Amino acid sequence: MYRLLKSTLSIGLIVYSLLASAQNAPIINSTVTGKIVDARTKEVLVGATVTIKGTTNGNATDPDGQFKLLTGQKLPFTVVVSFLGYQTKEVIVSDNNTEIQLEEGANQLADVVITSRRRQESAQEVPIPISIVGGTRAEDAGAFNVNRLKELVPTVQLYASNARNTTLNIRGLGSTFGLTNDGIDPGVGFYVDGVYYARPAATALDFIDIEQVEVLRGPQGTLYGKNTTAGAFNITTRQASFVPSGSFELSYGNYGFIQAKGSLTGPLSKKLAARVSFTGTQRDGLFYNVHTQQNINDINNIGFRGQLLYTPSDNVKITLIGDASTQKPNGYGWPVAGVVPTKRAAYRQFNAIIADLNYKLPYSSAFERIVDLDTPSKADNKLGGISLNADIKIGNGTLTSTTAWRHWRWTPLNDRDYIGLPVFTISSGNSVHDQWSQEIRYAGKVSSRLSGVIGFFGLWQDLKSDPVQTEEAGSAQWRFAQSSTSALWKTPGLFDNFGIRTTNRIQSTGLAVFGQLDWAISDNLHVLPGIRYNYDKKVANYKRETYGGLQTTDPALLALKNAVYTNQAFDTDVSEGNFSGQVTLQYKVGNAVNAFGTYAISYKPVGINIGGLPTANGQVLLDLAKVKPESVNHIEFGLKTKPSPNSTLNLIVYDTEIKDYQTQVQTPEPGVNRGYLANAEKVRVLGVELDGNVRVGNHLTLNTALAYTDGIYVSFKNAPVPLEETGGEQAFKDVSGGVLPGISKWSGSLGGEATARGEFFNLKGNYFFGVDAFYRSSFSSSPSPSQYLNIDGYSLFNSRLGFRASTGVSVFIWGRNLFNTNYYEQLLAAPGSAGHYAGIVGDPRTYGITLRYTF
Secondary structure (H helix, E strand, C coil), X not given: CHHHHHHHHHHHHHHHHHHHHHHHCCCCCEEEEEEEEECCCCCECCCCEEEECCCCCEEECCCCCEEEEEECCCCCXXXXXXXXXXXXXXXXXXXXXXXXXXXXXXXXXXXXXXXXXXXXXXXXXXXXXXXXXEHHHHHHCCCCCHHHHCCCCCCEEXXXXXXXXXXXXXXXXXXXXXXXXXXXXXXXXXXXXXXXXXXXXXXXXXXXXXXXXXXXXXXXXCCCCCCCCCEEEEEEECCCCCCCEEEXXXXXXXXXXEEEEEEEEEECCXXXXXXXXXXEEXXXXXXXXXXXXXXXXXXXXXXXXXXXXXXXXXXXXXXXXXXXXXXXXXXXXXXXXXXXXXXXXXXXXXXXXXXXXXXXXXXXXXXXXXXXXXXXXXXXEEEEEEEEEEEEEECCEEEEEEEEEEEEEEEEEXXXXXXXXXXXXXXXXXXXXXXXXXXXXXEEEXXXXXXXXXXXXXXXXXXXXXXXXXXXXXXXXXXXXXXXXXXXXXXXCCCCCCEEEEEEEEEEEEEEEEEEEEEXXXXXXXXXXXXXXXXXXEEEEEEEEEECCCCCCCHHXXXXXXXXXXXXXXXXXXXXXXXXXXXXXXXXXXXXXXXXXXXXXXXXXXXXXXXXXXXXXXXXXXXXXEECCEEEEEEEEEEEEEEECCEEEEEEEEEEEEEEEXXXXXXXXXXXXXXEEEEEEEEEEEEEEEEEEEEECCCEEEEEEEEEEEEEEXXXXXEECCHHHCCCCCCEECCCCCECCCCCXXXXXXXXXXXXEEEECCEEEEEEEXXXXXXXXXXXXXXXXXXXXXXXXXXXXXXXXXXXXXXXXXXXXXXXXXXXXXXXXXXXXXXXXXXXXXXXXXXXXXXXXXXXXXX
């Protein structure tokens, strides 16, 4: 904490001195006005975008076709004007009231500008595999969170049984598959306005006023603050503006779906602007719990975001952002999807157990969307934070400082057995997390041939139980835990309200320096070397104590209780430092072809188990507390092309090998909460990715993406057995050559939108019809390959039809999963390995209407 405050104070002094000098300089802000019209009809164009070239200072034309730009720049300067259906045009503005005429027939694709390399540049010019989803496209497609965004970017995988247990992967790599263990770092970086979000639960929240989402594939540690071994999400929100504007949106749909969004921005003074945004989403539960007679798995989200933009001069921009988001669904749970015959004795099979307890599932298929959960569940998820970002132009580059604090509070209550019997009556892993981060970087040109970025990043995390985490068994636990025919198991009250209370804490420090150069050997040939040094340290404290159950001193009965829960405590720490880096060779052939090859080595930080450890002969296996860092070797070749002015076509081939792959494994011990972590000796993922866009004429755009991904355990000789082999002679298995979980060999998306000019209630604008299709082939849903826990491939189709008026009014109807496909997103083995497993069922067909107004 002291180092963070010291770093922040230093940056603050730098910023203060620069602000002071900037304040002493004479600054003259002026307003430049003009009009945008159709070159042929001379009609004004409402909603056209006008931006000062080389800046983010821009505005949209009002109902009179007028634009206003507040700037300190002296005339003349160049503006870039764009409007859907027209050719983008650059115009030198030399005075006020300039009339700019746009020509129809812009059948070429607009250039997508990204900031992933810490500067504005064309996505097609960057030697990085990257997918871009604009905020408007995401909103129109109903992708209001990352889980829905994956249908537009097939290389992204997201699995979530609740907000905490979220796995975000790119190319099948990044986080452990299954239940979350807090002791390791994600391999996919998640950034919002330059701030790294450390907890996977952040990906479950609704997007708030998103401008653009950039998905970078492959290691990116030489560009970003946190090391990212599998890729990164770079999310930018809409900035505060000195030109007043706003947007409001309201959506209604089936299952009681209501979503409201709003945003307002404008100046508070000549140098200070503000933006406030909110989003709220509600939907009825899609599952009916027969035990409580309530619908569960509903949506009840709300989020706020506010920002202040201070521009004391053209060279200094300071942004203060605060946000808060809350999710409070009325219960969370999943139905039993199937039962696996294990190698245990016949009396220990799931069907025999529930028959002895006179229980029967009240449904025959998980797709009936019925559950029977005797524990009322909840999944309260709260995140928020504040950040201060300063961009200061120095020389031919920009010095950026980003200081941030973020907070996460998780208050769950789960029915871990997935059935209506009192097996596990309480599962509540309450947690609270605070993170502090500081990034300082300079990005710019060193000379006409040399540019790059250099930076420092620090991340401090404190994650602890809040105040205690509880696991409790019920009166039916004896039958599920029974491992012999001894009559002692039937002792009345033996496991009634028997549980553990756990206090744990993990404190993490991550420090890094990084840099990357772009050396233009010639206009066509570039070499991009990068290097990074990481230091990571984690300190863990773990203590759990048993309570409840039958109070006895009988050694035989105590042995039975200890087979379910035991006391356990340990204190440990781990640390690791390493170098990583990459080199890219890029060759450009004009503006039509961009070829590149990359070799990278990267590391995922050292981990530590903080959910309890397995035992052997009554002893805690402390050597399993440490999880070795992953070592990544990555090779990639890419070809980005523009076959014509109205199309792009990109091809990527890659091969990624990881030594000491961090994986989540399960154990039959109920006391090992959420499983534990281990290292597989080596895994390999190789693949091919193809994506393209084309604009046909003036009124049709098409986009597609196709990915082939092959991921296997090259060597994992001591893996846990799959569910069906529980109870056999071996507790571990050599799964070398088996497939990695969560990876479909084939996945793809296809979308398009057609537009036609017209009028709607005297409003001029465009009618539009859009379709998005998503497909993925079958994939494993078990850390160790299982013949039962595989999910069949499926296809989803989404569509929208509506009208966008030039005045900023849009109205459209939409539908998702139009053919009402039944599909699983994940299969989860129940703790205790009795043989049953739950299914996370995808949403059914949903539909509704959206009204949007922007000005």
